[in-house]
Amino acid sequence: MDIFDFLNDISPWWWVAAALALGAIEILTFSFFLIWPALAALLVAIFMWMSPGMSGATQIFWFAILSVVLTLAGRYWVMTNKPTSDNPPLNNRAAALIGRQAVLLDGLTGRGVGNVEVDGIRWRARLAVDEPAAEAGQSLSITDTEGMVLILTR
Numbered sequence: 704m705d706i707f708d709f710l711n712d713i714s715p716w717w718w719v720a721a722a723l724a725l726g727a728i729e730i731l732t733f734s735f736f737l738i739w740p741a742l743a744a745l746l747v748a749i750f751m752w753m754s755p756g757m758s759g760a761t762q763i764f765w766f767a768i769l770s771v772v773l774t775l776a777g778r779y780w781v782m783t784n785k786p787t788s789d790n791p792p793l794n795n796r797a798a799a800l801i802g803r804q805a806v807l808l809d810g811l812t813g814r815g816v817g818n819v820e821v822d823g824i825r826w827r828a829r830l831a832v833d834e835p836a837a838e839a840g841q842s843l844s845i846t847d848t849e850g851m852v853l854i855l856t857r
Contacts, residue, residue, distance in 0.1 A: 717748075
């Protein structure tokens with residue numbers, strides 16, 4: 704007895720219903736994952752309309768293969784087509800400070816990390832590569848960030 708015998712004589716509409724259910728869960732959860740198996744279920748329904756005698760094991764095979772392929776292709780597509788923003792540092796507080804001046808609270812040498820103050824707020828910072836040592840109280844320019852650490856130059 705085949706474990707997928709119960710799928711042998713089903714209508715393609717069952718796969719359409721599965722696609723709609725997965726799509727509804729996607730809409731409710733915003734997981735950005737279930738959309739791809741939902742599309743795979745829809746494609747299996749189309750395959751069943753083209754080949755009505757498809758066995759249950761074949762249906763599950765195509766659903767599994769299409770789910771994996773569509774998930775990987777969808778992930779690649781989403782990663783390569785990220786939307787651009789008019790204000791890229793909007794959610795990155797450190798990047799929003801690039802181009803501003805910071806007052807050094809500690810002396811810095813080499814790649815050591817110290818503290819600076821920008822608008823009364825204390826930030827971790829370090830000097831850019833090949834930048835000479837800086838004394839406390841100096842005003843330096845913020846040119847880049849590494850996470851939440853500000854990179855400073857003269």
